[in-house]
Amino acid sequence: MHKGRLLRQVFLPFAAVSLGACSEGPTALPPPDSLGVILGEWSYASAPVFRDPPSLNTGLRVTIVIDSLDTMQFRGRVTFWFAGDVGFPPDAFGPVTGSLDEDGAVTMRIPFATPGAPAITIVGTVAGDVLTVRESRLEANPGPFPSGGCFERSRS
Numbered sequence: 001m002h003k004g005r006l007l008r009q010v011f012l013p014f015a016a017v018s019l020g021a022c023s024e025g026p027t028a029l030p031p032p033d034s035l036g037v038i039l040g041e042w043s044y045a046s047a048p049v050f051r052d053p054p055s056l057n058t059g060l061r062v063t064i065v066i067d068s069l070d071t072m073q074f075r076g077r078v079t080f081w082f083a084g085d086v087g088f089p090p091d092a093f094g095p096v097t098g099s100l101d102e103d104g105a106v107t108m109r110i111p112f113a114t115p116g117a118p119a120i121t122i123v124g125t126v127a128g129d130v131l132t133v134r135e136s137r138l139e140a141n142p143g144p145f146p147s148g149g150c151f152e153r154s155r156s
Helices: 003-022
Strands: 040-044 060-070 073-083 086-088 096-100 103-109 120-127 130-138 150-153
Touching: 060 096
Parallel strands: none
Antiparallel strands: 040 060, 040 150, 060 073, 073 086, 073 096, 096 103, 103 120, 120 130, 130 150
């Protein structure tokens, strides 16, 4: 294959997507394959809670691995959950499921393994290696992840 033709096939779609993203109005280009941005290990860590006298409260630390996708749906599992000074085994949670649209909007559901228990729902936006929480809820109540909190993707 001619070298110039190969470069056009590889780089022109990226340039067109970049230009289309910067322009106003709809574009005729297909949406980029944004679903791959959700794959991987995502970790959340709130600031530790310190009190007088000092406590063992480490805040909330959660790790979720997203390892499967089908069209715009993804699936994964909780691999680590530590709240305050209490850890929960990964099997305390059911499979994590969710969806991602071409604009990076994410909706994720983290169910508890106990039948009938409510699930945690996270609504946010993923950009690069950061998933920013817009809203988290446990049924009608606020969830454990505050608005503006972030999950960060680990890079191996």
